[in-house]
Amino acid sequence: MIETNDPAIWRNFLPWPSAETHKHTRGRLAVVSGKAHQTGAARLAAHAGLRIGAGVVRILCPPDAVAVIAPAVQAIMLTPFSSPEVLGREAAGSDAIVIGPAAGLEDATIANIQALALSGAVLVIDADGLSVFKGRTAELFAVLDRDDILTPHEGEFERLFPGLLAQGRETAAIEAARMAQATIVLKGARTIIASPDGRIRRNENGSAWLATAGTGDVLAGMIGGLAAQRMDSFDSACAAVWIHSDAGERFGPGLTSDDLSDVLPKVLASLWKG
Ligand SMILES: NC(=O)C1=CN([C@@H]2O[C@H](COP(=O)(O)OP(=O)(O)OC[C@H]3O[C@@H](n4cnc5c(N)ncnc54)[C@H](O)[C@@H]3O)[C@@H](O)[C@H]2O)[C@@H](O)CC1
Numbered sequence: 167m168i169e170t171n172d173p174a175i176w177r178n179f180l181p182w183p184s185a186e187t188h189k190h191t192r193g194r195l196a197v198v199s200g201k202a203h204q205t206g207a208a209r210l211a212a213h214a215g216l217r218i219g220a221g222v223v224r225i226l227c228p229p230d231a232v233a234v235i236a237p238a239v240q241a242i243m244l245t246p247f248s249s250p251e252v253l254g255r256e257a258a259g260s261d262a263i264v265i266g267p268a269a270g271l272e273d274a275t276i277a278n279i280q281a282l283a284l285s286g287a288v289l290v291i292d293a294d295g296l297s298v299f300k301g302r303t304a305e306l307f308a309v310l311d312r313d314d315i316l317t318p319h320e321g322e323f324e325r326l327f328p329g330l331l332a333q334g335r336e337t338a339a340i341e342a343a344r345m346a347q348a349t350i351v352l353k354g355a356r357t358i359i360a361s362p363d364g365r366i367r368r369n370e371n372g373s374a375w376l377a378t379a380g381t382g383d384v385l386a387g388m389i390g391g392l393a394a395q396r397m398d399s400f401d402s403a404c405a406a407v408w409i410h411s412d413a414g415e416r417f418g419p420g421l422t423s424d425d426l427s428d429v430l431p432k433v434l435a436s437l438w439k440g
Pocket residue numbers: 204205206207208210266267268269270293294297319320321322379380382383
C-alpha cells in the first residue's frame with residue numbers, strides 16, 4: 167500500500183542539535199565534484215547539505231577544480247583527489263557522500279563510486295553517477311548497501327531499468343528498489359520513494375517551480391545532509407523530498423536552484439517549532 171509522504175510520518179525523526187552536539191557529531195557530508203568546468207552541481211548539493219544541518223561539509227574535487235571552487239565557497243571545505251584510491255582515502259570518516267551531479271559519463275566515475283562504496287558511508291547517487299551505469303547495472307548493484315540511495319529522474323531511471331516504467335511509476339519504483347537493494351527516489355511532479363524493505367511513499371506537495379536546472383542536485387545534497395545526521399535513509403529521502411518541494415513552493419515564481427537552500431531555514435523552522 168502506498169502512503170502519502172506526510173511530514174507527520176518522519177517529523178519526529180528529524181535531527182536537531184542539542185547542547186552536547188558539536189559539528190563532527192552532527193554529521194559529516196562529502197560531495198564529489200566534476201571537472202573544473204562542471205563544479206556548480208556539487209556546490210549546489212554541498213550548500214544544501216550544510217543548510218539542512220550536516221555539521222561538516224567537504225567538496226572532493228579533481229586537482230584542477232580547486233582554483234574554481236575555492237573562491238566560490240566559505241563554510242564548505244575543499245579537498246583535491248587525483249585518483250579513485252585517493253578519493254576513497256579522503257572520503258573516509260564521512261557519514262554520507264553525494265556523487266553523480268556533473269560527475270561525467272566516463273569510467274572514472276564508476277571507479278570513484280566503487281572506491282567510495284568501501285567507505286561504509288551512506289551513498290547518495292544521482293545524475294551521471296546513475297547514467298554511467300547504463301547497460302552495466304550489475305556493477306552498480308554489486309557495490310550498493312541497503313542504506314544507499316539512488317535519485318533518478320525518469321530519463322535516468324529508464325537508463326538503469328529499461329522498460330520498467332511501463333508497469334507504472336509505483337510498481338517500477340518498488341521493483342527497482344528490490345533489484346538494487348537500495349532506496350529509490352523516482353523524481354517527478356509526484357516523486358515516489360521506495361525502500362528495499364517494501365516501504366513506498368508518494369510525495370503530494372510537488373512544486374512545478376522546481377522544473378529548473380540544478381534542483382535535483384540540491385535534492386541530492388539535502389538527502390545526503392539528513393543521512394549524514396544519521397536519519398534512516400528512507401526517511402531522509404522522504405523528508406528531503408517534501409522539504410525541497412515546500413521550499414520551491416514558498417519561493418515560487420522566479421525560483422532558480424541556487425535560491426532553494428536559502429529558503430530552507432523557513433521550512434526547517436516550521437518543522438522544528440511546528
Ligand atoms: N549547475 C550545474 O552545474 C548543473 C549540472 N548538471 C549536470 O549537467 C550534466 C548534463 O545534464 P542533463 O540535464 O543534460 O542530463 P540528463 O540526464 O538530465 O538529461 C539528458 C536527457 O535525458 C532526458 N531527460 C532529462 N530529464 C528527464 C526527465 N525528467 N524525464 C525523462 N527524461 C528526461 C532528456 O532526453 C534529456 O535530454 C549532468 O552531468 C548533470 O549532472 C545538471 O544537474 C543541471 C545543473
